[in-house]
Amino acid sequence: MDYTNLIRKALEARSHSYSPYSHFAVGAALLCADGTVYQGANIENAAFGVSQCAERTALFQAVFEGKREFTAIAIVGKAEGAEPKLCAPCGICRQALTEFCSPEDFEIVLAVTEENYKIYKLAELLPLGFTNESLH
Helix, strand or coil: CCCCHHHHHHHHHHHHCECCCCCCEEEEEECCCCCCCCEEECCCCHHHHECCHHHHHHHHHHHHCCCEEEEEEEEEEECCCCEEEECCHHHHHHHHHHHHCCCCCCCEEEECCCCCCCEHHHHHCCCCCCCCCCCC
């Protein structure tokens, strides 16, 4: 699959980051099974536990609007004054994605640019994830 547009949307989303404490801006673009794309950026707070990651911002907005099937997410991150490099989702975001995404099928696109990226399956980044099946 060509993820150029999804990465472009993640790069655009990164420009909306509110990261005055870490100075690390993250953007995400979540692709729904129906082709809809939801963007998110990290939003920090002086009380760090209140901060919200870009991936969950996009995911929660999509779920709020009734979406439940997702194909992929592109993630870009960049520290202020530094060259961009691959930025993987935190453990909380990986767990949140597992609630709605098939770990074996859902693709996580870690990108620096539209041409420089790597693709991982969610299961690779969250082996033995805790799912609803874990509750039974």
